[in-house]
Amino acid sequence: EADIYQTPRYLVIGTGKKITLECSQTMGHDKMYWYQQDPGMELHLIHYSYGVNSTEKGDLSSESTVSRIRTEHFPLTLESARPSHTSQYLCASRPPGSNYGYTFGSGTRLTVV
C-alpha cells in the first residue's frame, strides 16, 4: 500500500508541451526528492525540498522546476518538453533522522515525441 503517489504513471507528450508530474504523500514528511532514472538504471537527484517553501536543485542539471506550497505535495514541471526529457521520474520522501530510508512512489515514465 503506497503512501506516496505519483501521477500519471505513463505519459506520452509532444515536443514543446508544458507538463506537470504530480507527487503527493500522506505521511507528513518534510523531506521530499525528485530523481531522474536513465535506462542504465542510475538515479540522478534533480530536486529536493526540506519543507514548505523550500526547494533546491540536485546534482543533475535539469530544465524542470518544482514547488512546495503544501507539505504533502511536490509537483515537478517542465515548461517545454523535449525528447531529451524522456525518462523515468521518481519521487520520494523520508522522515527525519538518518536511520530512515526513502519511501518512493511508483514513478512516472515520460516519453516526449
Add this chain to the structure above:
Amino acid sequence: GDSVTQMEGPVTLSEEAFLTINCTYTATGYPSLFWYVQYPGEGLQLLLKATKADDKGSNKGFEATYRKETTSFHLEKGSVQVSDSAVYFCALTGNNAGNMLTFGGGTRLMVKP
C-alpha cells in the same frame, strides 16, 4: 564525498542458486546502510537496512551485514526465485546536510527457471 560501489550486472542465476551482490562504500562517520529493490515498471522499495556496525538486516530471505572493517554491505540470499528478478540498489545515509541518501549504480538480477 560519500560513494557507493556495486558489482556490475547483469547477474544471471538459475532458480534456487545462492546470490551475492557486492556493495562497498566510502563515507565519513557512521552511515546507515540500505538495500532497495526495483521491480520492472515500479519505484524503489526498501528491502532491508542496518544502522550500526555488525548489524544484520534481513527481509524476504535476503540478508546483509554491516561490516565497518571492510566498509561493505553485501546482499545475500540462499535460494533465489524467478520472482526475485529485479534491480537492486545499495545506498547509505552520510553526514551531508539533510542526511541525503547516496545510491550505488544498481545491479540487475535475472533468475531463470
